[in-house]
Amino acid sequence: MSVPHLTTALRGPILELERRILEAMPTIEHWLRGKWQNYSIPFYCSVDLRNSGFKLAPVDTNLFPGGFNNLNPEFLPLCVQAMMAAVEKICPDAHSILLIPESHTRNIFYLQNVAVLRDIMRHAGMHVRIGSLMPEITSATTISLPDGNTLVLEPIQRTNNRLGVDNFDPCAVLLNNDLSSGIPDILKDLEQIVIPPLSAGWSTRRKSQHFFAYDSVAQEFAELIGIDPWLINPYFSSCGKIDFREKKGEECVAAAVDEILKDLQEKYAQYGVKEKPFVIVKADSGTYGMGIMTVKDSADVYKLNRKQRNKMTKIKEGLPVTRLLVQEGVYTFESINHAVAEPVIYMIDRYVVGGFYRVHTSRGADENLNAPGMHFVPLAFNTSCVLPNHTALPDAAVNRFYAYGVVARLALLAAALELERYLADISDPSLEALQS
């Protein structure tokens, strides 16, 4: 058992969607091939999906994926092969990479992710060393991991405009750090290529820009295979100049909630969905499920208590929330032993390399599953996302995973578009301006 069951009886739309995706496979793969030739593909990416039984949509696209340790080790060769394609682009002339992770020394799960990522790159033939931004790392520090693996964190050294660690001058810097607390000076104006670009960090990136880009991708894809784009695309809106503690900007949020709920009521009626529509309000920048809440009525926006207001005021690293994304909530109707499950798909370059389910025993189908302190159980996919079986039912695991891989790649394409549209021409000085 490792494929969650949809707890609701399977309804028309999702089976129809999976069937359409399956049938259109050559069309889809050909269309994606064309797209990958026209855009710079993010180096790596993970996408949180929600499968509501009537809708399958991305809800978060992470450009600094932190769960490689949750993938099925059997598919490590897929990661290695995809990594070979990815490094060809960034380091044709060299073979050394400095990996800069998040500054967590105590999160063993995260450190295992760093170790797996390092191992994938090493298997792809790269020299990899890990440079830490943490001030307390003043010399090479070995961390033992529960699986017997070890990780060596080293202090980053900057020499003129090059970053390295002791006796190691890498050709590229790979960030596995989402820059939530801004861009450290030590990373600015480097000679070396930095991947993803600094502008992809949460100090400048906005979820709303990602979903604007996703809008056009979903629209084009829906036309390609002849479906209602709503089936793969959540409604959203965004609000700026927010300060929930000071009750600033509430009107914008309430109005956005109202409009989305109204649109959803129509769609739910159209598709015969009986559940109550809901909306997710979350920080427009940032990750780790902080600054996020579920709303089923716009009046609720005005009735937040102090604790809720505080929760919506700051995200990771204490950064203030000044912009919000108001997004259609997508129920997750996948469950394992009554625990809700949410699929997360991993990509390296343009390849889907695996995925896992976040399984939560104590969360509802309308809540975010990637929340601080909520220890989800990762459940690795047991089959790959690239082996659909046309003779099996559309909802067979291999086919559902193929559909997941397709929708995840739409989000990847949106990220490529987003980086080109909104974040490509940002130089360091304007990055700082945008941070305010």
Add this chain to the structure above:
Amino acid sequence: MSVPHLTTALRGPILELERRILEAMPTIEHWLRGKWQNYSIPFYCSVDLRNSGFKLAPVDTNLFPGGFNNLNPEFLPLCVQAMMAAVEKICPDAHSILLIPESHTRNIFYLQNVAVLRDIMRHAGMHVRIGSLMPEITSATTISLPDGNTLVLEPIQRTNNRLGVDNFDPCAVLLNNDLSSGIPDILKDLEQIVIPPLSAGWSTRRKSQHFFAYDSVAQEFAELIGIDPWLINPYFSSCGKIDFREKKGEECVAAAVDEILKDLQEKYAQYGVKEKPFVIVKADSGTYGMGIMTVKDSADVYKLNRKQRNKMTKIKEGLPVTRLLVQEGVYTFESINHAVAEPVIYMIDRYVVGGFYRVHTSRGADENLNAPGMHFVPLAFNTSCVLPNHTALPDAAVNRFYAYGVVARLALLAAALELERYLADISDPSLEALQS
């Protein structure tokens, strides 16, 4: 158990070679990345290796690989991912391929290979139909395979300069047919891209040209990682104007055998190898292990009986042998339950996607294992070739397989070089001239 044991005690050189390859992994992968950017990589390729315990070398490089069914099905996703990279190059603007297999309707093993190859391409998002060159296929013919899969062979239709099958106008033609019997007129002067190029077929290709190309690859690689190139490269020579039935050209062969045996005696002495050196004489063009013999003394060349002479006179499809490759014999000292085993490595584009052992119960360590009528047992590799483990012994399976994948890619690179050097500029008229 699925990794053969070396029956001889492991000696110095091979462990040393595997250790060098393992240690130099980033250097090797970087060097290969550079090569793949400078050459057109064959679409697919399989390489027969021999591991003698003191030497690891390719002995045959097949540009029309016919054993995809022998790979571990668990690694099918690796094949699909590599196929996605391969088809990007040939069909960026389309998504349909006509696969032309060998004209064997009764070889179930071969037909399973065709089915697996078709499935890999389909999973990579291609429309694939199978066009048969057999005159008896006059309408779509369904063949049931033992694994429950089916194969539909269709008659090829040519309209002006385009090939297709009923209601199917493909963007490319993929040959899984080595053109041993020459290039059929129906394949000449096509508008569509033909992969591999017609010149890669056995009507024009010569093994000696491949090994000339491999010479320079092996030399450069040996310098790169600091080894004796002989450890990965068999000595060889070639003879033309041969007709064994008429005893024409025997002197050339005998002289070549003498010289190689003399060189081998020196090398065997240098490395303390106790076995008796031997030489393989085989047709310079062609496959299926026909027209091949083992020689331990040049005098034997003159002493062939009628049956042996006949065997060396014709290869597959009755083609006469007029050129011979005289090649250092490499003992295979890998065995499983006392049966000799020979690794075969499969590549799609520049990626090693798997391999298997040919296991023979009735052949010696100095004989060819890919012989007609000799039903080898394929034993799929149980781990991938891309996950070497630096903390394990150099001869651990994962590390040995990595070394196999490296040497196989050297042969792939040689094939790229060979196609560019000898076969690129050959147009149809000169192809015909070369065939004589």
